Amino acid sequence: MSESQQGMSAAALEAFFRREFPHSTMVVESVGGLGARLRQPVDTAHLRPGGTVSGPTLMALADAALYAAILGEIGQVALAVTTSLNVNFLRKPAADCAVIAECRLLKLGKLLATGEVSLYSEGSDAPVAHAVGTYAIPPRS
Amino acid sequence: MSESQQGMSAAALEAFFRREFPHSTMVVESVGGLGARLRQPVDTAHLRPGGTVSGPTLMALADAALYAAILGEIGQVALAVTTSLNVNFLRKPAADCAVIAECRLLKLGKLLATGEVSLYSEGSDAPVAHAVGTYAIPPRS
Amino acid sequence: MSESQQGMSAAALEAFFRREFPHSTMVVESVGGLGARLRQPVDTAHLRPGGTVSGPTLMALADAALYAAILGEIGQVALAVTTSLNVNFLRKPAADCAVIAECRLLKLGKLLATGEVSLYSEGSDAPVAHAVGTYAIPPRS
Amino acid sequence: MSESQQGMSAAALEAFFRREFPHSTMVVESVGGLGARLRQPVDTAHLRPGGTVSGPTLMALADAALYAAILGEIGQVALAVTTSLNVNFLRKPAADCAVIAECRLLKLGKLLATGEVSLYSEGSDAPVAHAVGTYAIPPRS
Numbered sequence: 001m002s003e004s005q006q007g008m009s010a011a012a013l014e015a016f017f018r019r020e021f022p023h024s025t026m027v028v029e030s031v032g033g034l035g036a037r038l039r040q041p042v043d044t045a046h047l048r049p050g051g052t053v054s055g056p057t058l059m060a061l062a063d064a065a066l067y068a069a070i071l072g073e074i075g076q077v078a079l080a081v082t083t084s085l086n087v088n089f090l091r092k093p094a095a096d097c098a099v100i101a102e103c104r105l106l107k108l109g110k111l112l113a114t115g116e117v118s119l120y121s122e123g124s125d126a127p128v129a130h131a132v133g134t135y136a137i138p139p140r141s
Numbered sequence: 142m143s144e145s146q147q148g149m150s151a152a153a154l155e156a157f158f159r160r161e162f163p164h165s166t167m168v169v170e171s172v173g174g175l176g177a178r179l180r181q182p183v184d185t186a187h188l189r190p191g192g193t194v195s196g197p198t199l200m201a202l203a204d205a206a207l208y209a210a211i212l213g214e215i216g217q218v219a220l221a222v223t224t225s226l227n228v229n230f231l232r233k234p235a236a237d238c239a240v241i242a243e244c245r246l247l248k249l250g251k252l253l254a255t256g257e258v259s260l261y262s263e264g265s266d267a268p269v270a271h272a273v274g275t276y277a278i279p280p281r282s
Numbered sequence: 283m284s285e286s287q288q289g290m291s292a293a294a295l296e297a298f299f300r301r302e303f304p305h306s307t308m309v310v311e312s313v314g315g316l317g318a319r320l321r322q323p324v325d326t327a328h329l330r331p332g333g334t335v336s337g338p339t340l341m342a343l344a345d346a347a348l349y350a351a352i353l354g355e356i357g358q359v360a361l362a363v364t365t366s367l368n369v370n371f372l373r374k375p376a377a378d379c380a381v382i383a384e385c386r387l388l389k390l391g392k393l394l395a396t397g398e399v400s401l402y403s404e405g406s407d408a409p410v411a412h413a414v415g416t417y418a419i420p421p422r423s
Numbered sequence: 424m425s426e427s428q429q430g431m432s433a434a435a436l437e438a439f440f441r442r443e444f445p446h447s448t449m450v451v452e453s454v455g456g457l458g459a460r461l462r463q464p465v466d467t468a469h470l471r472p473g474g475t476v477s478g479p480t481l482m483a484l485a486d487a488a489l490y491a492a493i494l495g496e497i498g499q500v501a502l503a504v505t506t507s508l509n510v511n512f513l514r515k516p517a518a519d520c521a522v523i524a525e526c527r528l529l530k531l532g533k534l535l536a537t538g539e540v541s542l543y544s545e546g547s548d549a550p551v552a553h554a555v556g557t558y559a560i561p562p563r564s
Contacts (some may be wrong), residue, residue, distance in 0.1 A: 020472045049443045055486055055505050060479035082478050083394065084366060084416065086227045086509040088255050088273060090248040106259075106271050107231040111393060112365065112418070114229050116257065116271065118247075130247050130257065132229060132273055134366065136394070161331045190302045196364050197342035204337055223337050224535065225507060225557065227368040252534060253506065253559070275507065277535070368509045370537050370555060372530040388541075388553050389513040396511050398539065398553065400529075412529050412539065414511060414555055 007032065007072045016076060017064070026064055031072035034105040038065045039122070041098045053093040053128075062087060062117040062131035065101035070113045070135055073105070077137060083112070085133040093128040094121040111137055148173065148213045157217060158205070167205055172213035175246040179206045180263070182239045194234040194269075203228060203258040203272035206242035211254045211276055214246070218278060224253070226274040234269040235262040252278055289314065289354045298358060299346070308346055313354035316387040320347045321404070323380045335375040335410075344369060344399040344413035347383035352395045352417055355387070359419060365394070367415040375410040376403040393419055430455065430495045439499060440487070449487055454495035457528040461488045462545070464521045476516040476551075485510060485540040485554035488524035493536045493558055496528070500560060506535070508556040516551040517544040534560055 008016065013036075014028040029037040040046070040061045048054040063082055070080060093099060100122050105115040112134055119129040149157065154177075155169040168180040181187070181202045189195040204223055211221060234240060241263050246256040253275055260270040290298065295318075296310040309321040322328070322343045330336040345364055352362060375381060382404050387397040394416055401411040431439065436459075437451040450462040463469070463484045471477040486505055493503060516522060523545050528538040535557055542552040 023468065045446065050502065054483075055508070056479050056483035059482045059508070060477075063478055079473070081515075082512050084509070084511045085478070085482070086273065086368060086507070088247070088275065088507045089505050090255060092504075106229065106268055114231060114271070116273075127247055130255070130273065132227065132257075132271065134229065164327065186305065191361070195342075196345055196367070197338050200341045200367070201336075201338035220332065222374075223371050225368070225370045226337070226341070227366070227509060229366045230364050233363075368555065370529070370557065372537060388511065388550055396513060396553070398555075409529055412537070412555065414509065414539075414553065416511065 006075050008076055013068050013071060016071075024064075026061060028068055031068050034069065034073065034108065036065050036069035036072055036103045038068060038101045039098050040101070042095065047095055050092070051095040053095065053099055055089060058089070058093070058099065058119055058129045059085065059087055059131070061099055061101045062119060062129070063133060065103035065117045066115045066133045066135065069103040069105050069115055070108070070137070073108055074137065079138045080135045083134045083136045085131060087129055087131045089129050091126055091128045094124070097121040097123060099128070111139070113137060147216050149217055154209050154212060157212070167202065169209055172209050175210065175214065175249065177206050177210035177213055177244045179209060179242045180239050181242070183236065188236055191233070192236040194236065194240055196230060199230070199234070199240065199260055199270045200226065200228055200272070202240055202242045203260060203270070204274060206244035206258045207256045207274045207276065210244040210246050210256055211249070211278070214249055215278065220279045221276045224275045224277045226272060228270055228272045230270050232267055232269045235265070238262040238264060240269070252280070254278060288357050290358055295350050295353060306346075308343060310350055313350050316351065316355065316390065318347050318351035318354055318385045320350060320383045321380050322383070324377065329377055332374075333377040335377065335381055337371060340371070340375070340381065340401055340411045341367065341369055341413070343381055343383045344401060344411070345415060347385035347399045348397045348415045348417065351385040351387050351397055352390070352419070355390055356419065361420045362417045365416045365418045367413060369411055369413045371411050373408055373410045376406070379403040379405060381410070393421070395419060429498050431499055436491050436494060439494075447487075449484060451491055454491050457492065457496065457531065459488050459492035459495055459526045461491060461524045462521050463524070465518065470518055473515075474518040476518065476522055478512060481512070481516070481522065481542055481552045482508065482510055482554070484522055484524045485542060485552070486556060488526035488540045489538045489556045489558065492526040492528050492538055493531070493560070496531055497560065502561045503558045506557045506559045508554060510552055510554040512552050514549055514551045517547070520544040520546060522551070534562070536560060
């Protein structure tokens with residue numbers, strides 16, 4: 001079995017994110033078991049008027065959590081691409097808290113993987129947003 | 142407090158569905174705690190070519206589960222209307238099993254309520270579909 | 283070139299729908315040019331409380347319009363399946379008008395096809411609903 | 424009629440965006456007639472591995488185009504918030520072209536506004552992504 005068919009660890013995923021997305025400050029807290037948990041520390045670049053975390057910050061975090069959950073299962077597949085992302089914004093995130101994303105895969109197929117992501121302001125139980133997304137996984141040769 | 146501001150029981154909801162949707166054969170198994178569980182027995186009217194449960198059957202069940210979860214909290218509000226429903230079809234449902242819908246509300250606001258629904262062929266743990274939907278709730282006078 | 287690699291005509295599509303979905307009363311008005319137009323006559327089975335066309339009727343019509351637009355390009359592929367459908371309900375449809383669905387394909391790939399569908403009460407310009415959906419197309423041997 | 428009940432011009436919108444989102448480099452090319460056209464010049468901050476425009480860049484642009492189309496009708500309502508955004512990623516955007524977003528409002532209600540957005544690499548006719556989103560509009564006193 002080649003390395004790319006094993007899942008990636010949280011540390012490997014975070015190193016991969018740092019290399020591929022050098023501007024990102026997301027932390028991969030855990031991965032595995034068809035899920036992933038990411039943490040986005042919030043600084044002024046993530047805020048929008050009204051003192052809340054911007055929608056694009058939440059969407060980027062949801063997308064990354066889904067990507068992490070998939071790579072945590074199938075290994076490093078850099079060419080996996082998002083085909084759809086549906087986001088519902090539910091509550092105003094706290095401006096002074098990190099955002100936590102909890103992803104759970106609903107299906108991990110050969111060609112498509114779909115998962116749902118709940119996003120929270122750290123320390124709160126009420127989700128600030130919820131996302132469902134699908135990645136297309138390129139065929140392995 | 143008027144009756145309409147209390148949540149509806151599973152029995153009351155099912156009677157309401159029977160009256161309002163006389164063609165429906167859905168069963169409200171439970172409701173409350175910001176959730177609902179519905180069961181759709183499957184007969185030939187619900188099947189599509191290939192011997193599987195049709196997409197519209199799954200979508201109607203997801204929509205009803207969300208409606209039940211909301212009315213289970215706020216009481217009978219016949220004029221609540223779906224504003225959006227996003228459905229991902231994940232696996233082929235079994236043709237000879239009922240479909241179970243488990244709804245969990247993500248937000249119950251004054252004007253909008255959003256929930257997610259997982260659908261399963263009865264007896265299986267792998268979801269056949271997943272939906273996220275929003276209802277608009279008319280202002281109470 | 284085999285027959286299955288040519289697009290289907292509106293008449294062929296409607297015969298296919300009648301055979302595969304004997305309960306359906308949808309009419310395929312036109313197909314081709316990366317689009318399709320379907321018409322759903324409305325009778326009491328399609329209505330919901332409040333005297334309007336039910337959400338599941340609209341969702342089924344949107345799904346069928348997308349399926350028709352795809353088969354109109356690639357020919358009869360019975361095993362193409364919906365992977366996602368996102369529907370926004372915009373206005374109350376008239377109870378005494380047919381519903382028209384206009385589908386336009388946004389992408390017709392080898393494995394995935396995505397399109398958007400606008401639904402109208404016949405004779406009105408304001409959409410009652412809008413849908414975006416994706417079909418997975420099985421690999422051809 | 425107060426100023427806030429008239430639509431904003433493209434120039435007023437762009438000034439508003441510059442003030443509220445100082446990091447943004449989006450250009451409001453046109454607005455009005457229930458639509459808006461925005462242009463996102465692409466620099467290295469918008470790219471992702473593989474030399475293409477990142478998903479979050481596309482999502483942020485789609486969201487802004489919808490916001491612009493709404494404010495172009497109802498005037499400056501800073502507290503309008505996105506409630507949902509559904510994005511389908513269709514083709515790899517060119518890394519060396521600006522991205523154009525064309526938004527068309529599907530419904531402009533008192534409390535909710537819904538629109539669709541097609542995104543293109545400038546100079547190409549094939550959409551790189553398509554989005555549908557809804558904003559909640561706060562009640563005017």
